[in-house]
Amino acid sequence: MMLQGDKIVKQYNHKGGLINALDHVSFTVEKGDFVTVTGPSGSGKSTLLLSLFGLIRLSSGTVIFDGKRIDDVSDRHLTDIRKKSVGYILQHFALIPYLTTLQNVMMPLALEKIPGTEQLKRAAEILDYVGLSDRMQHLPRELSAGQQQRVAIARSIVHRPQIIMADEPTGNLDPTLSLEILEFLKKINRENKITIMMVTHSPVAAEYGTMKLHLNEGKIVNL
Amino acid sequence: MTISKLVLIELWKRKSQLITGLLAITLGISVIVAIQSVSIVSEQNVARNLDNLGANILVLPQGASIDDYYTSDIDAPTLPMDYVERILTSTIAGVDNMSPKLTRRVKVGNQSVVLTGILPKSEIASKPLWQSSGLLGTALKTACAPNQSANESHGLEDPKLKRKAIDTLYSNDCLAGSQVAQRLKLSANSKVTIMGKEFKVVKILAETGTVDDDRIFANLKDVQKLLKLENQVSAIEIMGCCNAISEGLLGQLRNILPDTRITTIGQIVSTQIETNQLMKKVTLIMLVIIFFVGGISIGNFIWANVNERKREIGILRMMGAERSVIYKMFLLKAIILGIAGGILGFLLGTLAGVVLGPYLAGILVKPVYLYLLWSVLLSVSISLAGSLIPTYLAAKFDPHNNLQED
Numbered sequence: 001m002m003l004q005g006d007k008i009v010k011q012y013n014h015k016g017g018l019i020n021a022l023d024h025v026s027f028t029v030e031k032g033d034f035v036t037v038t039g040p041s042g043s044g045k046s047t048l049l050l051s052l053f054g055l056i057r058l059s060s061g062t063v064i065f066d067g068k069r070i071d072d073v074s075d076r077h078l079t080d081i082r083k084k085s086v087g088y089i090l091q092h093f094a095l096i097p098y099l100t101t102l103q104n105v106m107m108p109l110a111l112e113k114i115p116g117t118e119q120l121k122r123a124a125e126i127l128d129y130v131g132l133s134d135r136m137q138h139l140p141r142e143l144s145a146g147q148q149q150r151v152a153i154a155r156s157i158v159h160r161p162q163i164i165m166a167d168e169p170t171g172n173l174d175p176t177l178s179l180e181i182l183e184f185l186k187k188i189n190r191e192n193k194i195t196i197m198m199v200t201h202s203p204v205a206a207e208y209g210t211m212k213l214h215l216n217e218g219k220i221v222n223l
Numbered sequence: 224m225t226i227s228k229l230v231l232i233e234l235w236k237r238k239s240q241l242i243t244g245l246l247a248i249t250l251g252i253s254v255i256v257a258i259q260s261v262s263i264v265s266e267q268n269v270a271r272n273l274d275n276l277g278a279n280i281l282v283l284p285q286g287a288s289i290d291d292y293y294t295s296d297i298d299a300p301t302l303p304m305d306y307v308e309r310i311l312t313s314t315i316a317g318v319d320n321m322s323p324k325l326t327r328r329v330k331v332g333n334q335s336v337v338l339t340g341i342l343p344k345s346e347i348a349s350k351p352l353w354q355s356s357g358l359l360g361t362a363l364k365t366a367c368a369p370n371q372s373a374n375e376s377h378g379l380e381d382p383k384l385k386r387k388a389i390d391t392l393y394s395n396d397c398l399a400g401s402q403v404a405q406r407l408k409l410s411a412n413s414k415v416t417i418m419g420k421e422f423k424v425v426k427i428l429a430e431t432g433t434v435d436d437d438r439i440f441a442n443l444k445d446v447q448k449l450l451k452l453e454n455q456v457s458a459i460e461i462m463g464c465c466n467a468i469s470e471g472l473l474g475q476l477r478n479i480l481p482d483t484r485i486t487t488i489g490q491i492v493s494t495q496i497e498t499n500q501l502m503k504k505v506t507l508i509m510l511v512i513i514f515f516v517g518g519i520s521i522g523n524f525i526w527a528n529v530n531e532r533k534r535e536i537g538i539l540r541m542m543g544a545e546r547s548v549i550y551k552m553f554l555l556k557a558i559i560l561g562i563a564g565g566i567l568g569f570l571l572g573t574l575a576g577v578v579l580g581p582y583l584a585g586i587l588v589k590p591v592y593l594y595l596l597w598s599v600l601l602s603v604s605i606s607l608a609g610s611l612i613p614t615y616l617a618a619k620f621d622p623h624n625n626l627q628e629d
Binding site: 050055056075076079080081082083084086088090094095096097098099103106107108109110111112116119155 | 224225226229232233236237534535537538539540541542543544545546548622623626
């Protein structure tokens with residue numbers, strides 16, 4: 001078991017009342033799974049994705065990652081888990097605009113204080129893997145949307161995480177580029193045995209999942 | 224890639240913002256440096272002018288009053304000449320010049336004049352108004368100059384030697400004050416007989432408007448012999464640094480000269496101290512204003528930068544950057560801005576002082592290189608102080624909310 005959520009609840013205050021963004025959500029993800037999370041807008045998909053490793057604090061429930069409970073650990077500990085074991089891919093790519101492709105990909109390694117030469121070597125390898133070795137010195141604004149998302153994917157795997165959390169990674173791309181990215185994620189999942197948890201609106205993208213979760217009004221429902 | 228490199232890249236890639244950020248701190252520091260550069264020269268000038276007022280400490284025999292000293296009565300008490308040596312051989316700081324004097328009212332013909340025995344070089348040094356007579360031939364020492372180098376520029380490396388009186392007024396020579404010269408119809412190279420001894424008048428001193436105008440100055444040893452008061456003096460005039468006086472110079476002198484009366488010439492000392500304190504207060508007020516204005520400007524700049532980079536902060540936190548990384552990002556930026564602002568502010572302020580000083584204040588301003596260090600330290604302090612709150616708030620940002628922004 002790689003990741004388990006048990007009776008996860010996330011409540012928000014809204015106009016004096018409480019709204020359940022996540023309402024007793026439970027699931028289990030095994031190592032190497034490609035999990036897709038689908039559901040209508042506002043169903044709690046992104047909240048689930050971002051809350052599992054502490055980017056949003058849960059109201060209640062238990063999260064176990066790699067055999068250890070992580071919902072009650074300190075912010076510092078969760079930060080350390082994200083740094084070493086989790087890669088994120090977001091809809092809007094989330095690249096640092098003034099860094100080159102290469103520097104963006106090196107950032108997770110810099111946070112781990114890996115030596116510069118090793119950073120360079122690994123980032124260059126990964127950029128070659130995602131087909132961007134000829135764009136290393138380009139700034140994000142000089143790349144197409146598909147290329148920017150590939151940089152984001154490279155950044156998410158350069159530190160060899162155990163799990164990738166992808167929030168609508170194809171949401172900003174046309175169908176052709178979307179398929180390209182999805183194939184890429186599938187390749188990473190299969191070749192590197194990295195677990196992927198992907199939130200998507202797209203039924204096509206959802207088909208890539210080996211495990212499918214569907215959320216509606218904060219609850220997991222059977223399709 | 225390191226966080227430091229990230230900061231440098233961000234600064235370099237956003238040059239226009241860098242210039243805006245630097246502008247506030249640079250202008251603030253340059254104003255301080257310019258004011259300080261001009262005011263230090265002004266303080267030296269003021270100190271020089273204050274020193275022109277003459278000696279500010281009098282060592283009198285026990286029981287003597289200042290009136291005794293000025294009226295120079297025949298029975299006025301004296302003190303041993305050895306006391307000069309005591310001061311010379313002590314390690315007391317702040318005694319810049321000494322002038323032992325023996326003073327008596329005597330008759331010259333039918334005129335009453337005050338005969339004063341002096342050790343001439345120190346006498347002249349402690350009476351800068353006489354400098355115009357050209358007897359000493361060296362620049363005036365400024366007892367209250369704010370920077371010690373002004374006092375060290377005479378090539379006299381031994382601090383005791385610097386204070387030693389040197390006998391250059393020859394036996395049988397004398398100097399006449401302007402009033403007494405007029406009354407006795409004396410001129411340079413004329414002769415005057417005092418108590419049966421003939422003296423050659425080597426110079427008529429310029430009018431000072433003080434009691435000295437009514438005095439004849441001769442070699443102390445001659446006067447002691449004439450008055451049969453060998454190895455005795457009426458008083459020791461001291462030009463003491465006014466800062467040293469306020470810090471206890473009088474007490475130290477009293478310790479080594481217990482059976483004397485040591486007094487300050489109050490008005491001179493208080494004027495010197497008040498003037499110096501006023502200059503310090505003006506500088507301090509400017510410093511406080513610039514600290515706050517500079518700090519707020521930098522704080523505003525960093526806060527704008529934090530807001531602009533909310534999403535970046537969210538991305539870094541998402542990737543596993545600790546809050547300390549966010550602190551490092553913004554505080555390092557503040558330090559770099561502080562160092563650059565300090566150096567540029569020093570250069571700009573010094574240039575302004577050097578160029579504008581002669582025009583606006585009529586004084587020649589020279590670069591004070593020590594201010595470079597102070598400029599950088601002050602600038603970094605202002606920059607860090609102004610950046611603390613925005614950086615604290617940046618580190619507290621909720622990463623999730625900032626990731627949502629686009």
